[in-house]
Amino acid sequence: MTFNRDVPTAQVPPRKSLRIVIADDHALVRDGIRARLEMIDNLDIVAEASDGFEAVNLTRLHNPDIVMLDISMPNCNGLEAARMIRSENSKCRILFLSMHDNAEYVKAAVDAGANGYLLKDVCTSGMTSAIASVAAGGFYVSKNISLDALKDDGDKAASNPYNLTERELDVLKGIAEGKANKAIASELGIGVRTVESHRQRMREKIGGGNAAQLTHIAMEMGLINSGSTDKLAP
Incomplete structure (x- = not known):
């Protein structure tokens, strides 16, 4: 089962700026994400984190609309960070940006409270589509990801992934x-x-x-x- 296919026509909804925290242990990756998102008028990158603990602390400090998390980070990985963020902030949307494309990682992200899961080879239009979707209350998964592991009757993300x-x-x-x-x-x-x-x-x-x-x-x-x-x- 696959979800949204990085539709290039979608745009971030025209409303107040969405405040975003980016968390990745590689500065070059963070720079690349920031460069892409700064081209979108109503996106505001308020902070960058290099590990999960820093992501949690910056989320507490800035109360962003969306936190973009890598999974593999030192000290505290993205899954642990997501669980802590979700336990403290039910409104913040969590979007994973990862190199891992297998369903087990996606399911772990969903179980940790994720609202979306992107692969790091995503194009700019796919990234903005994902941000638009999760900001609007939907659930977004990047292309080429098999979600068979999510097909259980009690899994809301599988039966109604876009809420x-x-x-x-x-x-x-x-x-x-x-x-x-x-x-x-x-x-x-x-x-x-x-x-x-x-x-x-x-x-x-x-x-x-x-x-x-x-x-x-x-x-x-x-x-x-x-x-x-x-x-x-x-």
């Missing part, structure tokens, strides 16, 4: 069935503008995507079967 509301799931299902906004609105008993609002919020959580990509996500989440995809809504 969509019940109504957003209804709209996603309608899109995947090839229905236009007017038809979805009629079926759900709501206005067309309401459908458009749900659709926009859903896209922000997912990180963008056209009708075909949204349909693929709906299939992975079990909202439709492969026989329901003959016609796609624009």
